[in-house]
Amino acid sequence: MIDLSTTLGNAWFPSPLFTASGCASSGKELAQFIDLREIGAVVTKSVMSKPRHGRATPRMAETPSGMINSIGLQGPGIDQFLAHDLPWLVSQKARVIVSIAGETVEEYATLARKVRSAPGISALEVNISCPNVENRGLVFACDPDASRRVIDGVRKTLGGELPIIAKLSPDVTDLVSIAKGVVDAGADGLALINTVLSMVINLDTMRPHLGGKTGGLSGPAIRPIAVRAIYQVHEALPAVPILGMGGVASGRDALELILAGAKGVSVGTASFGDPAAIITIQNE
Ligand SMILES: Cc1cc2nc3c(=O)[nH]c(=O)nc-3n(C[C@H](O)[C@H](O)[C@H](O)COP(=O)(O)O)c2cc1C
Numbered sequence: 001m002i003d004l005s006t007t008l009g010n011a012w013f014p015s016p017l018f019t020a021s022g023c024a025s026s027g028k029e030l031a032q033f034i035d036l037r038e039i040g041a042v043v044t045k046s047v048m049s050k051p052r053h054g055r056a057t058p059r060m061a062e063t064p065s066g067m068i069n070s071i072g073l074q075g076p077g078i079d080q081f082l083a084h085d086l087p088w089l090v091s092q093k094a095r096v097i098v099s100i101a102g103e104t105v106e107e108y109a110t111l112a113r114k115v116r117s118a119p120g121i122s123a124l125e126v127n128i129s130c131p132n133v134e135n136r137g138l139v140f141a142c143d144p145d146a147s148r149r150v151i152d153g154v155r156k157t158l159g160g161e162l163p164i165i166a167k168l169s170p171d172v173t174d175l176v177s178i179a180k181g182v183v184d185a186g187a188d189g190l191a192l193i194n195t196v197l198s199m200v201i202n203l204d205t206m207r208p209h210l211g212g213k214t215g216g217l218s219g220p221a222i223r224p225i226a227v228r229a230i231y232q233v234h235e236a237l238p239a240v241p242i243l244g245m246g247g248v249a250s251g252r253d254a255l256e257l258i259l260a261g262a263k264g265v266s267v268g269t270a271s272f273g274d275p276a277a278i279i280t281i282q283n284e
Pocket of ligand 1: 167
């Protein structure tokens with residue numbers, strides 16, 4: 001037996017392999033294919049205060065070595081999530097990292113307040129980087145000041161116990177300064193990277209393929225961007241744990257992110273082709 005255990009802040013995980021937020025919902029579908037206890041943790045789909053339908057269809061397109069999506073944070077809302085999804089995951093003895101997303105600084109703090117009293121959570125991932133929310137002016141992760149204020153609000157609401165992992169966007173010029181800002185504001189760790197803002201045009205209709213026009217690129221196409229982002233941030237902030245993700249589809253890919261500086265690796269897009277990919281990657 002090889003000890004693959006890792007830590008993110010004060011949270012311990014038996015394996016460095018995690019699901020990627022939004023690619024395994026709240027784990028139920030994945031549990032048909034893998035034993036959720038075998039992986040590091042399930043990172044849940046980013047949940048918002050209210051239920052959401054998400055964006056217009058089509059919401060996905062295949063691209064060279066990847067895919068583009070504009071789901072638009074469809075979900076049940078935090079109350080349903082805490083009443084049904086989280087207790088189910090806890091009953092399965094899965095470790096859980098809850099991902100939250102908001103449209104205002106206050107919404108993030110409200111979500112943190114609700115999550116604070118829920119049992120069975122290992123860490124909170126704060127998605128400040130999803131490019132799919134309706135209001136394009138509110139991509140917190142592209143604004144150093146807004147990023148800091150979100151994490152500051154979550155930290156103050158949460159108190160000291162639960163580790164906060166701030167999930168950042170690669171769609172910025174100076175990622176290190178954003179990373180420093182959220183760490184100063186109280187993030188214990190960083191998740192790198194969210195999808196890369198992109199677009200596909202349908203040549204038959206001559207219009208944007210996605211209902212939401214733009215979407216997030218994921219899969220192997222973005223792995224070199226993830227490696228670069230993790231490397232740069234780890235070099236600047238070597239003591240801050242990084243959960244890396246972006247195009248990991250094999251054990252070697254996961255190792256590349258770990259060599260760049262990640263302490264854990266999330267698997268997203270690969271699980272759409274093979275729901276058991278995370279276990280294969282872990283074994284490799
Ligand atoms: C369909 C889909 C939905 C996603 N939803 C979320 C989300 O709700 N919150 C979030 O932080 N990231 C979300 N992501 C981004 C992934 O968690 C991950 O950061 C990104 O896809 C890169 O990893 P991958 O190439 O392994 O998929 C989503 C990605 C995909 C493909």
